[in-house]
Amino acid sequence: MTASDTQQATRQYAVRLGDDALILGHRLSEWCSNGPFLEEDLALTNVALDFIGRARMFYGYAAELTGGDCTEDTLAYQRDCREFRNLLLHELPIGDFAFTMARQYLLDEYTLAFMQQLQQSADATLAAIAAKSVKESRYHLRRSHDWMLRLGDGTPESHERMQKALEQLWGYTHELFDMDALEQELAEAGIAVDCAALQPAWERSVRATLAEATLALPTAEWAVRGGRNGIHTESLGHLLSELQFVQRAYPGLSW
Numbered sequence: 001m002t003a004s005d006t007q008q009a010t011r012q013y014a015v016r017l018g019d020d021a022l023i024l025g026h027r028l029s030e031w032c033s034n035g036p037f038l039e040e041d042l043a044l045t046n047v048a049l050d051f052i053g054r055a056r057m058f059y060g061y062a063a064e065l066t067g068g069d070c071t072e073d074t075l076a077y078q079r080d081c082r083e084f085r086n087l088l089l090h091e092l093p094i095g096d097f098a099f100t101m102a103r104q105y106l107l108d109e110y111t112l113a114f115m116q117q118l119q120q121s122a123d124a125t126l127a128a129i130a131a132k133s134v135k136e137s138r139y140h141l142r143r144s145h146d147w148m149l150r151l152g153d154g155t156p157e158s159h160e161r162m163q164k165a166l167e168q169l170w171g172y173t174h175e176l177f178d179m180d181a182l183e184q185e186l187a188e189a190g191i192a193v194d195c196a197a198l199q200p201a202w203e204r205s206v207r208a209t210l211a212e213a214t215l216a217l218p219t220a221e222w223a224v225r226g227g228r229n230g231i232h233t234e235s236l237g238h239l240l241s242e243l244q245f246v247q248r249a250y251p252g253l254s255w
Contacts, residue, residue: 001185009182010123011065012085013192015075016228018058019086022076023236024107025051026243030094043143047104050136057129077247081236088227089172091236098151098161103169105144109205110176112137113198122190145209152213163215170218175225176202 001009028048035041059072089107094100115137118130151158177199179187186192210217226232247253 001189006186006189006191007065009186010126010191011062012182013186014058014062014065014126016085018055018062018072018075019084020090021051021058022055023084023086023239024090025049025055026239027090027092027094028100028104031100036097044100047140047143050140054129054133054136057132061125061129073247077244081232081240082230084232084236084240085228085230086232086236087172087175088224088233089169089175091227091233091239092169092172093235095165095168096161098158099165099168101144101147101151102162102165104140105148105209106169106173106206108137108141108144109202109209110198112141113202114193114195117193117198120190121192126191148209148213148215152210152215159214162213166210166215167218167220170220171222171224174223175227178225178228180228 025048028044028051031041031044032048033041035044055076056072059075062075063070063072089103092103112134115130115133119127119134121127121130148162151162153159177195179194179196183192183195187194207217
């Protein structure tokens with residue numbers, strides 16, 4: 001790739017990572033004032049803020065590479081759902097607390113490994129964002145891992161709810177490890193993470209946690225993909241209608 005091609009590809013990559021963080025952060029923010037108890041309400045809100053902050057860093061870098069009048073707000077508030085490139089797992093509704101924590105655990109195992117690899121990126125800005133994110137991701141994983149054990153090996157009802165959540169989520173996890181042409185090229189250039197290479201270790205960690213939590217690994221053979229191509233569930237449109245309402249109602253407003 002030419003230097004211009006690399007810059008454009010890196011911009012798209014940063015937007016993807018920003019989309020993942022923004023959408024998951026918004027989903028987690030929906031627990032604010034709705035948590036099962038006060039301490040967890042505050043903890044989930046703080047985790048949501050970590051992801052929103054991460055989205056700002058990725059979007060800010062993408063805006064810098066874009067130039068002109070593009071800002072992080074442009075990318076967050078002025079794109080339609082088909083222009084978003086987040087993985088589908090991030091946009092699913094929060095469901096009950098078991099669903100949220102099961103999703104969070106599956107993503108936290110992935111995200112920590114991903115950010116540890118992104119620290120080695122040849123792109124200094126992406127590497128710096130990853131270095132900051134690793135510290136947060138370790139805390140996120142510790143929390144969600146504890147909740148997997150607490151709910152999976154808890155009461156019969158909590159176990160049942162957690163198992164049901166895993167069955168509903170499992171088919172969306174395959175997309176985490178897909179590599180399209182853009183990511184392949186950036187990975188070969190030492191900029192992007194080779195997601196496919198993360199899968200074996202992720203599966204080992206997940207299997208060990210589920211066994212400890214007395215939960216069964218889902219066996220249903222189904223998979224849903226499309227997020228990186230802008231093909232989303234209906235849930236994303238509803239999420240964006242709330243997230244982007246003020247900017248769409250009062251375009252260009254600043255405060």
